[in-house]
Amino acid sequence: MPKQNLTLFASFLVAFITSAVAADKTTAFSRPDLAAATTLRERALADGTAYQLVTSLTTEVGPRPAGSPGDKAAVAWALREMKLLGFANVRTVEAVVPHWVRGEAEFEVLAPWPQAMPTLALGGSIGTGSEGIDADAIMVKDLEALAALPAGAVKDKIVFFSNRMERTRDGSGYGKAVTVRATGPSAAAALGAVGVVIRSISTSDQRFPHTGGTRYTINSPRIPALAISNPDADALVRQFESGKQVRLRMKSSSRDLPQVRSASVVGEIPGTDLAQEIIILGAHLDSWDPGVGALDNAAGVGIMMGVARLIAGLDVKPRRTIRVVLFANEEFGTSGSLAYVAANEAEIDRHVLGFEADFGAGPVWRLSSRVNPAQLPAVDQIYRALAPLKLARGGNDARGGADLDALSKLGMPILEPNLDGTKYFDIHHTANDTLAQVDPDALRQSVAAYGVTVWLGAQYPGKWERVITPKPPRR
Amino acid sequence: MPKQNLTLFASFLVAFITSAVAADKTTAFSRPDLAAATTLRERALADGTAYQLVTSLTTEVGPRPAGSPGDKAAVAWALREMKLLGFANVRTVEAVVPHWVRGEAEFEVLAPWPQAMPTLALGGSIGTGSEGIDADAIMVKDLEALAALPAGAVKDKIVFFSNRMERTRDGSGYGKAVTVRATGPSAAAALGAVGVVIRSISTSDQRFPHTGGTRYTINSPRIPALAISNPDADALVRQFESGKQVRLRMKSSSRDLPQVRSASVVGEIPGTDLAQEIIILGAHLDSWDPGVGALDNAAGVGIMMGVARLIAGLDVKPRRTIRVVLFANEEFGTSGSLAYVAANEAEIDRHVLGFEADFGAGPVWRLSSRVNPAQLPAVDQIYRALAPLKLARGGNDARGGADLDALSKLGMPILEPNLDGTKYFDIHHTANDTLAQVDPDALRQSVAAYGVTVWLGAQYPGKWERVITPKPPRR
Numbered sequence: 047m048p049k050q051n052l053t054l055f056a057s058f059l060v061a062f063i064t065s066a067v068a069a070d071k072t073t074a075f076s077r078p079d080l081a082a083a084t085t086l087r088e089r090a091l092a093d094g095t096a097y098q099l100v101t102s103l104t105t106e107v108g109p110r111p112a113g114s115p116g117d118k119a120a121v122a123w124a125l126r127e128m129k130l131l132g133f134a135n136v137r138t139v140e141a142v143v144p145h146w147v148r149g150e151a152e153f154e155v156l157a158p159w160p161q162a163m164p165t166l167a168l169g170g171s172i173g174t175g176s177e178g179i180d181a182d183a184i185m186v187k188d189l190e191a192l193a194a195l196p197a198g199a200v201k202d203k204i205v206f207f208s209n210r211m212e213r214t215r216d217g218s219g220y221g222k223a224v225t226v227r228a229t230g231p232s233a234a235a236a237l238g239a240v241g242v243v244i245r246s247i248s249t250s251d252q253r254f255p256h257t258g259g260t261r262y263t264i265n266s267p268r269i270p271a272l273a274i275s276n277p278d279a280d281a282l283v284r285q286f287e288s289g290k291q292v293r294l295r296m297k298s299s300s301r302d303l304p305q306v307r308s309a310s311v312v313g314e315i316p317g318t319d320l321a322q323e324i325i326i327l328g329a330h331l332d333s334w335d336p337g338v339g340a341l342d343n344a345a346g347v348g349i350m351m352g353v354a355r356l357i358a359g360l361d362v363k364p365r366r367t368i369r370v371v372l373f374a375n376e377e378f379g380t381s382g383s384l385a386y387v388a389a390n391e392a393e394i395d396r397h398v399l400g401f402e403a404d405f406g407a408g409p410v411w412r413l414s415s416r417v418n419p420a421q422l423p424a425v426d427q428i429y430r431a432l433a434p435l436k437l438a439r440g441g442n443d444a445r446g447g448a449d450l451d452a453l454s455k456l457g458m459p460i461l462e463p464n465l466d467g468t469k470y471f472d473i474h475h476t477a478n479d480t481l482a483q484v485d486p487d488a489l490r491q492s493v494a495a496y497g498v499t500v501w502l503g504a505q506y507p508g509k510w511e512r513v514i515t516p517k518p519p520r521r
Numbered sequence: 522m523p524k525q526n527l528t529l530f531a532s533f534l535v536a537f538i539t540s541a542v543a544a545d546k547t548t549a550f551s552r553p554d555l556a557a558a559t560t561l562r563e564r565a566l567a568d569g570t571a572y573q574l575v576t577s578l579t580t581e582v583g584p585r586p587a588g589s590p591g592d593k594a595a596v597a598w599a600l601r602e603m604k605l606l607g608f609a610n611v612r613t614v615e616a617v618v619p620h621w622v623r624g625e626a627e628f629e630v631l632a633p634w635p636q637a638m639p640t641l642a643l644g645g646s647i648g649t650g651s652e653g654i655d656a657d658a659i660m661v662k663d664l665e666a667l668a669a670l671p672a673g674a675v676k677d678k679i680v681f682f683s684n685r686m687e688r689t690r691d692g693s694g695y696g697k698a699v700t701v702r703a704t705g706p707s708a709a710a711a712l713g714a715v716g717v718v719i720r721s722i723s724t725s726d727q728r729f730p731h732t733g734g735t736r737y738t739i740n741s742p743r744i745p746a747l748a749i750s751n752p753d754a755d756a757l758v759r760q761f762e763s764g765k766q767v768r769l770r771m772k773s774s775s776r777d778l779p780q781v782r783s784a785s786v787v788g789e790i791p792g793t794d795l796a797q798e799i800i801i802l803g804a805h806l807d808s809w810d811p812g813v814g815a816l817d818n819a820a821g822v823g824i825m826m827g828v829a830r831l832i833a834g835l836d837v838k839p840r841r842t843i844r845v846v847l848f849a850n851e852e853f854g855t856s857g858s859l860a861y862v863a864a865n866e867a868e869i870d871r872h873v874l875g876f877e878a879d880f881g882a883g884p885v886w887r888l889s890s891r892v893n894p895a896q897l898p899a900v901d902q903i904y905r906a907l908a909p910l911k912l913a914r915g916g917n918d919a920r921g922g923a924d925l926d927a928l929s930k931l932g933m934p935i936l937e938p939n940l941d942g943t944k945y946f947d948i949h950h951t952a953n954d955t956l957a958q959v960d961p962d963a964l965r966q967s968v969a970a971y972g973v974t975v976w977l978g979a980q981y982p983g984k985w986e987r988v989i990t991p992k993p994p995r996r
Contacts, residue, residue, distance in 0.1 A: 104756070105634060105756050105759045106634045108634070108635075159580060159581045159583070160583075251958070252953055252957075253729075253812070253952050253955055276957065277955035277956065277957035280957065281579070281580050281955070281956065284576070477639055480756070481752065482728075482755065
């Protein structure tokens with residue numbers, strides 16, 4: 047047996063023994079709980095609730111950016127739907143949210159070859175004033191290339207960031223590419239630039255610009271920032287590669303209004319003997335404004351509400367309390383989840399296990415976790431219960447979504463059924479984020495995978511211990 | 522042998538004998554001509570000229586709707602590129618073209634569930650005035666459903682046409698669906714409607730509205746007409762299906778300016794002993810304005826110019842003259858091709874065979890024709906020369922493109938390498954018609970298929986007789 051195979055065999059052996067030892071009487075799931083997991087899975091695969099909720103939220107509310115009338119309508123929608131589904135303790139948790147207004151944006155190449163291109167302002171960008179900005183332009187790949195330019199190279203210019211995001215299943219290409227959107231405008235402004243245009247953080251060849259938040263630093267001038275689609279970025283690269291001076295025009299009426307109050311919406315399936323322990327299911331209610339937020343994140347809302355409803359419909363009641371939290375304002379700094387943590391400070395330690403769905407409409411392809419190593423055997427048991435869904439087994443290095451960041455940093459363990467993100471960044475933050483992008487079968491499968499995992503998480507005979515290792519950096 | 526197989530066998534036998542008899546010394550292609558066809562095919566499959574031309578036209582000119590500055594720039598581009606490629610007799614043929622200006626359009630559902638949706642005015646539509654139009658709306662599937670409504674049903678209302686186009690390889694779904702776009706606004710206006718919104722004539726689930734020309738009739742009031750994408754049309758259908766009164770808002774600043782002069786651009790590869798006979802290769806230079814007209818029709822321009830260049834590069838010179846005509850204004854009533862026919866009245870009968878490429882960037886999947894039955898054996902020979910490209914054999918009922926309509930009605934035979942249109946109507950007439958939609962391999966294969974067919978058409982030892990059967994109706 048080659049050394050590699052021997053090592054593999056040894057790993058299996060260790061895993062088997064660990065699992066066999068751990069799954070003793072005190073921590074093995076009961077037969078009725080495992081039977082209920084099977085029932086839940088089968089019902090989920092035939093259940094249309096999640097898709098109906100996604101349809102309803104996108105059709106009846108539509109775009110719901112923080113602070114907008116759609117945001118308010120979404121809160122009312124969530125309260126109504128949670129009550130209709132029979133959830134307990136339905137309530138809001140107030141949050142202060144920004145109220146940035148997109149307005150209209152225009153982007154035009156003036157030279158060498160005049161051409162207008164569809165554009166979107168980055169979230170939070172200032173406007174240009176009604177005259178717009180005409181300026182010579184310079185192309186750089188990314189922040190490193192910007193930093194490497196000679197002094198004065200971008201002064202009074204518009205900077206175009208040309209780097210293209212890489213497509214991956216786990217979304218890891220996003221983290222690498224997105225820093226340009228988050229910090230590019232301030233980095234360019236610090237060097238004297240008057241405006242920024244980025245190639246959208248996108249994996250698509252469709253002509254949709256992608257928006258998404260930018261973060262101005264306090265010590266740089268604020269300059270306007272726009273995004274263009276991949277096909278247009280390619281065309282702009284060709285203009286630069288002609289060797290002729292590129293001149294651009296930007297115009298945007300974006301503006302920041304005073305912050306307003308919004309709310310996260312909470313509903314529960316009460317637990318029984320361990321009711322004081324909370325399993326939190328997080329998704330976010332807000333969306334960006336160009337689309338109707340079907341993948342981002344009506345899908346997550348539908349999955350979590352669908353899971354809770356299926357658990358409520360079982361003959362066995364959950365031991366721990368299932369709490370669905372539809373967070374306000376994930377997109378613009380997660381003020382909803384931060385407010386939730388602040389408002390629930392007294393009971394933070396009772397959040398014993400967390401789930402988040404904020405990566406599209408599935409299917410789920412892998413089970414990852416970030417739990418105390420003592421509970422890894424429990425994750426193994428859950429993984430075995432998921433066997434009919436044929437998932438891969440991920441590591442114990444789950445990142446969790448942005449809305450669980452604060453709770454996660456406080457040591458709350460996470461189970462993460464990984465939604466397939468291969469095509470997610472084709473759609474995310476574009477006008478194209480509509481119901482047509484949601485595959486009902488993949489959504490049902492996702493409800494099944496989340497459902498089984500949440501249910502067994504709620505029934506775990508052991509204790510969900512806190513995680514003490516530092517949270518891995520967001521990729 | 523079952524009867525069906527017997528019939529099939531008999532057909533083969535007849536075809537074989539016909540072919541063997543017809544391909545006698547007087548009409549069989551010469552060995553050198555067939556060898557040159559092979560050379561041409563091999564060179565085409567390795568040649569980047571067509572893709573370079575598509576890149577150049579979409580990048581350096583971009584949108585070029587009739588009458589616009591882009592239209593003028595496209596004419597200058599074509600003159601320059603034809604000369605650079607070494608074509609002979611490069612010249613323009615003047616045409617009067619409309620100068621409709623799109624302006625901005627907005628579409629909004631006001632009730633029951635307010636939501637704005639991306640929209641495009643139909644080409645030629647009047648605007649709404651700056652106040653826009655707010656009106657209750659009525660949904661009908663198509664023109665038949667509109668006609669079946671009780672008297673007064675659409676009076677003072679906005680009519681929404683909800684029918685969805687069917688996806689097909691040969692584009693036959695388009696003809697069935699497009700009448701709503703062409704004649705729906707006038708039909709609704711005749712019944713008292715104040716505006717029309719159509720589900721785009723589209724096979725895509727991406728959120729791109731499709732424009733395209735509408736034709737007002739002289740005896741109905743002109744009312745504004747907009748198109749929305751398939752995902753939005755689905756969402757609007759759900760609003761209607763709620764049973765609540767749907768109220769819509771339309772706003773558009775579209776306007777018609779006085780006609781202007783534009784031009785088709787012509788260039789030739791001169792023939793030798795049959796130089797007076799013209800093989801015409803047509804594509805159109807204009808495009809709709811939301812995209813950069815890559816598939817519609819820079820691809821056709823690239824294919825035809827690429828074919829002519831490859832033929833010019835052969836050791837053997839063509840017997841008949843190859844004439845590339847890049848027509849002005851196909852999109853808005855084919856005034857370019859009509860003007861071409863008028864300007865060339867004296868030599869119309871010398872147009873002995875026609876080709877058109879106006880259905881995207883390939884690949885070619887079938888060879889169809891519309892020739893005098895006496896030349897079907899020649900088509901069979903050409904089809905055999907195309908064997909390495911593995912095409913299907915189409916019938917003798919080719920439609921030809923819109924720009925060859927006038928010549929075709931005068932009896933000019935047509936050979937039609939059929940471009941695969943399965944995905945063409947995902948893109949056509951949208952902002953998404955960019956270079957990213959062009960597959961360079963498929964484009965090269967298309968140049969190869971067209972190239973072999975054009976070349977052998979030019980070398981045919983027989984006479985291309987006129988077609989006397991009526992042209993089949995456009996599907």
